[in-house]
Amino acid sequence: EPEVTQTPSHQVTQMGQEVILRCVPISNHLYFYWYRQILGQKVEFLVSFYNNEISEKSEIFDDQFSVERPDGSNFTLKIRSTKLEDSAMYFCASSAWDIPEAFFGQGTRLTVV
């Protein structure tokens, strides 16, 4: 069964450093999303991406965040200067135009120290 894959599974970074979280969506999907989940809290929407541009973003997705689909298969989330409060699980998801469900990856645990 096709799946969304995310790398790395766990990343530790120092405060102020840039991180790039990587995702490979399901190959024929057109819509891509990033979510985050702070430990013990609900899953929060960050951004959706379609046709090589952001289609919607939440208040959380400020200028520190950016997304890119650099090569037609990968979908990345960059955090320019990480803060302690960016520590969370980050989930990538993708969906197709003709099926109702979004498929989520297993997540990247980001720890900012």
Add this chain to the structure above:
Amino acid sequence: DAKTTQPNSMESNEEEPVHLPCNHSTISGTDYIHWYRQLPSQGPEYVIHGLTSNVNNRMASLAIAEDRKSSTLILHRATLRDAAVYYCILRDGKTSYDKVIFGPGTSLSVIP
């Protein structure tokens, strides 16, 4: 975004049916009712969705009230692997790529 209300937590005995309720009194005519679940330390996964009629799939059944203001996710025989947080979500059917917005969900515990 249209809002849903679920109990914070529920318990079930293994191998018994589980009925997870959801209220969505402000649902609009184009909103689909989706259910996702999140197993411990995993990403969310799709369970089932429906618009007006009851739906069945290999994972669960979805019973939708006639006025669409509430719905119930039914797990026919709970297993230990069904212990998870279950999310009832409304998604606008006008846009196939509408984002999934998660609430706090219902944390289901399954007792052996």
